[in-house]
Amino acid sequence: MKINTAVTAGALASALILGTLGAIAPVQAQSIASKIELLGAPASLEFTGLRMREQNGLLNVQAEVTNRDNRQHAAYYRVKWMDETGFQVWDDEPWKPLLINGEQKLTLQIVSPTTKARDFTIQFSAAINKSLSTSDAPYTGR
Amino acid sequence: MHNTLRATSLAAMSALLFGCAQTGTPTVGNNVQYGDAKAVEQVTNEFGSTDLQTIAESMARSLGQSAAGYKSKPLVTIADVKNKTSEYIDTRSITDSIRVQLLKGGTMRFATDIAGMQNQTDELVRQNNSGMYKKSATAKVGKMEGAQFRIEGNITSIVKRNSNMTDVYYKFSLIMTNIESGTIEWADEKEIRKTSKR
Numbered sequence: 001m002k003i004n005t006a007v008t009a010g011a012l013a014s015a016l017i018l019g020t021l022g023a024i025a026p027v028q029a030q031s032i033a034s035k036i037e038l039l040g041a042p043a044s045l046e047f048t049g050l051r052m053r054e055q056n057g058l059l060n061v062q063a064e065v066t067n068r069d070n071r072q073h074a075a076y077y078r079v080k081w082m083d084e085t086g087f088q089v090w091d092d093e094p095w096k097p098l099l100i101n102g103e104q105k106l107t108l109q110i111v112s113p114t115t116k117a118r119d120f121t122i123q124f125s126a127a128i129n130k131s132l133s134t135s136d137a138p139y140t141g142r
Numbered sequence: 143m144h145n146t147l148r149a150t151s152l153a154a155m156s157a158l159l160f161g162c163a164q165t166g167t168p169t170v171g172n173n174v175q176y177g178d179a180k181a182v183e184q185v186t187n188e189f190g191s192t193d194l195q196t197i198a199e200s201m202a203r204s205l206g207q208s209a210a211g212y213k214s215k216p217l218v219t220i221a222d223v224k225n226k227t228s229e230y231i232d233t234r235s236i237t238d239s240i241r242v243q244l245l246k247g248g249t250m251r252f253a254t255d256i257a258g259m260q261n262q263t264d265e266l267v268r269q270n271n272s273g274m275y276k277k278s279a280t281a282k283v284g285k286m287e288g289a290q291f292r293i294e295g296n297i298t299s300i301v302k303r304n305s306n307m308t309d310v311y312y313k314f315s316l317i318m319t320n321i322e323s324g325t326i327e328w329a330d331e332k333e334i335r336k337t338s339k340r
Binding site for chain 1: 180211
């Protein structure tokens with residue numbers, strides 16, 4: 001899985017500049033790849049955009065996931081919320097299932113649960129990975 | 143012979159009593175496995191833990207975002223969420239999770255709801271009428287704050303089946319009403335689709 005750093009870094013930087021700068025400044029210099037924690041190597045899903053802004057003290061994140069395959073793919077994600085020092089300020093979220101159609105670009109709309117959150121990491125696990133037929137995806141049953 | 147028999151039965155007895163604890167781990171027995179409570183549950187297509195968690199999180203985030211726009215934290219109360227599906231769903235558990243997340247997030251305050259009112263009044267009566275408490279240290283009657291907003295909603299479902307598959311669609315709708323004016327100040331919904339092969 002590639003992270004389209006060149007395009008998305010610019011988008012994130014401009015989003016940050018347009019947003020409320022004060023609280024978000026610590027993450028400005030970080031690359032978008034550092035915001036995504038992949039569990040495995042997704043076969044055809046790719047993060048192609050990431051934007052963040054602050055509204056009334058809460059972080060609003062838009063993450064664009066693109067499916068490069070022409071078949072539907074399932075994935076799972078959740079977000080870790082941290083303060084400016086990297087201290088986790090919210091419990092582990094439940095994993096959320098995603099279904100992305102062939103060639104679809106899906107935008108995840110995410111809002112922080114508390115005004116203490118100043119930074120985030122998206123944990124992402126695709127059902128089908130490059131190396132293995134199925135990932136160690138966080139699901140029960142099936 | 144007798145000694146061997148006694149030793150064997152003692153070993154069997156202690157295994158029964160204390161289980162087969164693995165060395166180095168603080169466990170008793172190994173018939174049960176603990177799982178990840180946050181994992182995506184795909185055991186059956188009925189309403190499950192992932193649906194409850196996803197709905198509660200989605201609604202709490204949306205409400206929190208709305209509440210963050212107010213000058214002071216809104217004081218709200220939660221009324222019923224009606225279950226209009228054909229399944230048994232503990233909607234109280236969903237609203238409890240929403241309330242927990244909003245309180246932890248610090249974006250809203252909650253007034254005692256109808257379900258908690260009996261305990262609240264009982265405690266006030268006990269403190270003020272039993273004659274057992276210092277006057278200076280009792281919670282006074284007539285100081286409770288009334289909620290400005292009321293949250294309530296519905297959960298509905300549509301189930302379709304054919305010979306190959308079952309499709310379940312859930313819609314959870316929530317509204318927040320200004321109690322004084324009667325106007326709906328916020329509304330949102332969360333949809334979930336689950337399909338399973340028969």
